[in-house]
Amino acid sequence: MSKDTTKDTDNPNFNSSNEANTGSKSQDSVTFALAQSHFLVGDITANAEKMRALALQAREQGADVIIFPELALLGYPPQDLLLRPSLSGRVKSALSSLSDIDDIVMIVGYPHVDHHGTFNSAAILHNGHQKGFYHKQILPNYGVFDERRYFDKGRNQVLFDYKGITIGLLICEDLWDKGPIAELKKQGADLVACLNASPFEIEKQDSRKTMLAKRSRENNLPIIYLNAVGGQDDLVFDGGSMAIQADGSVAHEASRFMNQLMLTTFDVKTAKFDTQTKALLSLSRESEMYQALVVGLRDYVNLSGFTGIIVGLSGGIDSALTLCIAVDALGADKVYAVMMPYEYTSQISLEDAQAQARRLNVSYTVCPIFDAVEGIRHTLAPLFNKSPADTTEENIQARARGVVLMALSNKFGHLVITTGNKSELAVGYSTLYGDMAGGFDVLKDVYKTQVYKLASYRNRLEDTPVIPERVIIRPPSAELRPDQEDQDSLPDYDVLDGILMSYIDED
Template sequence: MSIQENFSEISTPNGTITFAIMQTNFWVGDIKGNVGKMKALALDAKARGADIVIFPELALIGYPPEDLLLRPTLAERVKIAMNELAKIDGIVTILGYPHVDNHGTFNSAAILQSGNQKGFYHKQCLPNYGVFDEKRYFKKGRNQVLFDYKGLTIGLLICEDIWHEAPIKALKDEGAEMVVVLNASPFEVGKQAERKALIARQSSTHKLPIIYVNTVGAQDDIVFDGGSIVSQADGEIAHEGARFLNQLIMATFDVSSGRFDTQAKPPLDLSEESQIYQALVVGFRDYVNRSGFKGVIVGLSGGIDSALTLAIAVDALGADKVYAVMMPYEYTSQMSLDDAAAQAARLNVSYTICPIHDAVAGLKSTLAPLFAGAAPDVTEENLQARARGVILMALSNKFGHMVISTGNKSENAVGYSTLYGDMVGGFDVLKDVYKTDVYRLADYRNRLEDNPVIPERIITRPPSAELRPDQKDQDSLPDYALLDAILKMYIDEDLGYKAICAAGFDPAVVERVLTMVDRAEHKRRQGAIGTKITKKSFGRERRYPLVNGWSVTGEF
């Protein structure tokens, strides 16, 4: 069944239709603020000569709204908001919103014009994998929706719909001459190439021009990278939005020829390192700013992880909002002290040295009667990390700055971290970045300027937690190149012990790594969130039971 609306008062062809594609970010839950933003942007688009303005998926409430969709006042708030948006005059508005009626809640697109809602479409394909959980909240739409504007019949789809054949084929069969797709498509490495290939294929297969508008910015651990696309009916890309930036794309369609104008200059083709780095900056910036913190605190150790975290923090927030604290102990090398101070000076951040000797001594003294007769072990190492954690959190409480954790994905995967120690903090910038990629990103950031922001010695020296004399990470872990190769197969590709061994890895090493990953789940559950950049991040995408008897080697 299809529903077709005819905008009779403006249905006479006049040659061209100009679309304003609003690639921008909307704050989850801030319906009133989002309405104000949409009204201002729509009026600006109208002033620029646009006929139709298009906003992304669920722009009214932001994406993903999660359990805000279950709030009892949602329907009332949405009704008030939609009435307010319908007042926009002189331009047709297409936007994503949660539609609530007696049949349930739907992920929907509305068509507003001249004070009225001319029609609405309900998303048909509800994703329920990875970061998506839409079947928890939404009912499935079942109708195709088309509307006529200046002699052009336009069909609507929402995000996941375009990844399946049935919805777009149904629109074509019902007479659609163009398809508009509203999206909230999260970033992951390589995703834009997949989107462009998809849109080109769907356009050329069904002989339909497509407008694909994507949101941009971050929400919690998810980053949206924009990259909105306008394609011709033969699959040629006519317009492509910039990545990670708010942008208004003006695309004019010639009704008689059936083609869009083309942009004068396509966006820069970003390297993989550039994509990841920008995603980390955007994710961190939006989380900190919208959380309302005055600034952030980074425990600077002189090592590669905290060095890269500091650089990202400064790029995201500005040096005036970043505070670095070096907390040396007797195992901290002079090299670490020198390199941390040099980087803090290079980035012009507030830098404080706070030795932890007295704090650790006090803890040891308090515990001495309880530890009598017990040999020193990793417990004493963890006391150092936990003393640092206490200091960082005390500074946060006193001055209102968010503590930033500096753990990377490799360490988080195998539990090479200390609960309530180096894991403390409200956000983990590198949570989804493997150690080998940490080095790539540090090298990338240094290449952007003549004067490197990360001292070269931090990149080239062997990594160490410096919790005991001459400690090196590789005393406790396989070489990071080997470790990351196994972790990517186990975590990102979801391969098991036998498949990884078959790829040529030592079975003993594989069993050891997989066992460490499974045993560290309890630590990860208590860690800070961090920006997702890979195919499968820890958190909402990968949820394993904390206590289980699963055999990593496949023995039943």
């Protein structure tokens, strides 16, 4: 339920027109620094220290204003951290610690807590003072967003004057609604800065550009769009921050999936940003998907404190792609591949697994599971009472492999990453406590048909393909019984994925 409030949430530091004045004299141009960076959920001290370092770096490079992402001081999404009584004091202390940075305006995303409620806010800091703050007005409550659970709605527009221009502030969803920016224009904004923590979706950057072009043209306003970057549990933020001219064209665009301090200069007289000398190439669907998977895994492993990754390498395409992503995320020296053959494991699988491990230069171990499987079957034989073999015996193999991988994880402190794709998980074509055993599933949101496309994409990046070609072209199989193929139990993946996409993604 929304924690709506009817009380006035105006900033008491603002004058009657809701404007904060930094007191700076007019000049011909204003340089903005867009701090597209990864901020850690819950680590307010580290985030404030990073902000300080970036602000000083931006000031050294000639920036007048530095902008940080939505809720950067606490990290996004903060979830129930927002309910902690100690939050308000910690946030105020961190903001106070940043206020002593001179000669650059800092616009900081943070959670604001006062007697009116809790708000998703942006603070304006300059020369030892907090000049004002803005509260987000449009609170998303769909998909991965649950902001109405935690935040109250802001009620007012906020503008501040700096060196000859009037800057209006918005936060993420505010800009997807046509109302807030139109009101800023009405109140005299020359430029709008929008702080975002917008998660990655396929082709989302194209959607952002379309929306930004529409908003800028509707209001004849230049827009600064700053996005977060980095992985946080199941979410990946892809960056792609932009400076948009009033005619809707892109003046500057930051790299995707990378930390970057991007500077753009706004000419006060022409009301235009300087133009990027070399435009970025758009990423293909496979390229942006692959980079998102790499960033998501890298940040999850590093932030969780694991020293490395263990991958059960089967000779099949799912584990082959997972191994590539793991190496690209952490480096070959932190990835450990384990092949666990049984009597149904083909010679081709053994050869292909070893070949890929060598090409990627990862540690490779073969650990047969025959004795483990037979021991379990022998133990269960009296209980099964001569029942005919079925999927139970097949699942024993998968569970024996899970035991091996988790034992190695316990012993050496590495994270087991599983290899199940979205198609298999959606229809239950996997084994509980078997191939599902692990701490992170890299491909959990990747359909099987997309797995093939990503594998081919990754191979195109190297002169010598890192995934053996026959791994891609051979029929997929769990190899849990003789001559088994996935299509013995499932429709063709082209058909299955079409059904699943219609049911899961489009309905």
